[in-house]
Amino acid sequence: MTTIKIAFEEVANKINQWYTMIKKREVEDAIQLKDEIDYILDDMEENQNLLLYYNLLDARHRMSVDMFKSSGEILERIQKSPEMQKTDDMLQYYFLFFSGQYMFFKKKYIEAINYYKLAEDKLIKIEDEIEKAEFYYHLAISYYHIDQYFFSLAYAEKALDIFREFEDYAHRSISSEMILGANKLDLFRYESAYEHYNNALEFAKTIQIPESEGKAYHNLGILYIRRNMLSEAEDCFKNALQIQEYIQSINGLKSIYNLTHVLYKSGHIEEAREWYDKGLKRAEKEGDKEYLAKLTLVNTLYDEYNESVLTNSLDILEKLDLWNDVAELTLEVGCYFKKSDDIKNAAKYLEKCIHARDQILKVTEELK
Numbered sequence: 001m002t003t004i005k006i007a008f009e010e011v012a013n014k015i016n017q018w019y020t021m022i023k024k025r026e027v028e029d030a031i032q033l034k035d036e037i038d039y040i041l042d043d044m045e046e047n048q049n050l051l052l053y054y055n056l057l058d059a060r061h062r063m064s065v066d067m068f069k070s071s072g073e074i075l076e077r078i079q080k081s082p083e084m085q086k087t088d089d090m091l092q093y094y095f096l097f098f099s100g101q102y103m104f105f106k107k108k109y110i111e112a113i114n115y116y117k118l119a120e121d122k123l124i125k126i127e128d129e130i131e132k133a134e135f136y137y138h139l140a141i142s143y144y145h146i147d148q149y150f151f152s153l154a155y156a157e158k159a160l161d162i163f164r165e166f167e168d169y170a171h172r173s174i175s176s177e178m179i180l181g182a183n184k185l186d187l188f189r190y191e192s193a194y195e196h197y198n199n200a201l202e203f204a205k206t207i208q209i210p211e212s213e214g215k216a217y218h219n220l221g222i223l224y225i226r227r228n229m230l231s232e233a234e235d236c237f238k239n240a241l242q243i244q245e246y247i248q249s250i251n252g253l254k255s256i257y258n259l260t261h262v263l264y265k266s267g268h269i270e271e272a273r274e275w276y277d278k279g280l281k282r283a284e285k286e287g288d289k290e291y292l293a294k295l296t297l298v299n300t301l302y303d304e305y306n307e308s309v310l311t312n313s314l315d316i317l318e319k320l321d322l323w324n325d326v327a328e329l330t331l332e333v334g335c336y337f338k339k340s341d342d343i344k345n346a347a348k349y350l351e352k353c354i355h356a357r358d359q360i361l362k363v364t365e366e367l368k
Contacts, residue, residue, distance in 0.1 A: 006040050008047040014040075015050070019057050022064050023134060024168055034061060049091065052083050056094045060101070066250065068105050075099055093122040101138060107290070107320060109145045116142060130169060133162035137172060140179050147324060147360055149183045156180050174200045174212045178219055185223055193223055214239075214246020218255045225258070230266045234259065253282055253291050260295060264302035273303065293317050294325070301333060314352070327356035 014037050021030035041054065055078055062071035078084050078095060100115030116139045123135060140155035160176035163169045181196030201216035221236030237259035241247050247255070256279040263272035276299050283291040297313035300306050310333070317326050334349035 005045045006043050008045045008050050011037065011040060011044045012050055012053075015054055015057060018061070022057070022061055023130065025064070025171060027065060030061060030064065034058075048083050049087060052078070052081075052087060052091055053094070056091065056098060060094075060098050063098075063101060063105065068102070072102050072106075075102055089122045089125045093119050093126060096122070097135060097138075100142070104138070104142055104145075107322070109142050109321075112142045113139070113146070129162050130166060133159045133169070133172065136162070137176055137179070140176070144179060144182055144186075147186070149187055153180065153183045156183065170203070170207050171209055171212055174204050174209065174216070177203070178215065181219060181223075185226060190223065190227060194220070197223060210243045210245040211249050211251075214241075214243040214249070214255070215251055217243075218246075218251065218258070221255070221258060221262075225262065230262050233262050234266065237262065253279060253286070253288060256282065257291050257294050257298075261298045264298050269303060273299075276303075289316055290320055290322060290325075293320075294329075297329060301336060318356075321359075323356045323359040327353050327360065330356060 014033065018030060018033045018037060021033060037054070041051075044050070055074060059071045059074040059078070062068070062074070075095070075098060079099075084092075084095060096115050096119035100112045100119060103109075103112035103115060116135070119135065120139070123132060126132060126135075136155045136159035140152045140159060143149075143152035143155065156176050156179040160173060160180070163173040163176055177196050177200040181193045181200065184190075184193035184196060197216055197219045201213060201220065204210075204212040204216055217236045217240035221233045221240065224230070224233035224236060237255045240255045241252070241259065246252060256275055260272050260275040260279055263269075263275060276295055279291065279295045282288075283295060293313040293316040296309060300309045300313070314326060314330065317329070330349045330353040334346050334353060337343075337349065338346035
């Protein structure tokens with residue numbers, strides 16, 4: 001009995017719908033549609049480009065559900081496949097764009113940007129405005145993470161201008177607003193940063209996106225830390241951590257760490273220990289080296305001092321190339337020792353701070 005093959009155009013339409021769901025963060029719908037596509041894929045008319053497109057979106061889908069390891073494995077297989085070498089510009093764009101997102105997850109920001117810049121050369125072939133906005137958004141975040149604020153601002157503005165025109169992408173408008181706020185904050189434009197963050201918070205509340213609301217509270221907390229308004233920062237982090245959708249997200253651990261840090265600096269040692277324990281368990285469970293190191297560092301500085309633990313925590317952050325964090329934390333450690341009249345250690349850590357800042361200046365030299 002001959003099996004009737006499903007037209008590849010029909011499958012292509014479903015795959016396009018699937019990608020739209022991924023971009024809109026409609027996770028459950030995306031999972032369900034992927035199952036439908038998987039069911040009919042074997043019965044589809046042969047089309048190598050469409051299979052490659054499916055595999056690329058499968059890698060992107062897995063990133064959206066935090067299956068990063070398998071996403072990276074798919075991208076590696078695609079890179080080695082002969083089909084990838086002879087495919088069209090659009091599929092090459094998706095490969096480069098998704099590879100950049102994967103490198104960003106691994107905190108390899110320079111590599112992410114290098115992929116994005118290669119993808120940008122092919123962006124002219126993409127007609128979808130939302131796809132362009134997604135690209136600008138991801139590039140803006142990556143530039144922010146290497147302190148290239150003016151590049152980040154330019155791309156974030158371009159992303160926001162497009163997302164504002166599409167109601168279905170309100171969550172991306174909120175995120176773009178917060179990228180603008182983060183850049184303004186690092187440029188010491190506190191009032192402008194507050195305006196962006198508050199806009200994001202109120203919009204998230206209005207359209208009821210709890211995870212974005214939590215992220216906005218978190219960012220306001222960071223702003224208050226920078227202004228040494230620790231009580232206000234504490235309130236913001238606690239507000240964020242009361243939102244279940246946020247605390248369970250990939251960003252939840254960041255707020256736990258920052259709340260722990262603020263509580264230690266404010267002298268609320270017992271409460272800080274409680275949040276430290278929660279954060280440590282979660283970081284260990286998730287295998288998050290960055291936040292294991294940061295939590296351990298603030299605990300050993302303010303509670304259970306141990307020179308080797310402090311040094312080891314900073315070494316881990318340096319190996320992860322998190323030079324901005326190293327600069328901030330070594331400055332804090334140096335000032336802590338200075339207040340204690342421990343001039344030798346103060347000088348040691350302030351020197352480390354200078355070294356970290358030198359690395360920040362050098363990092364852009366790696367951009368191709």
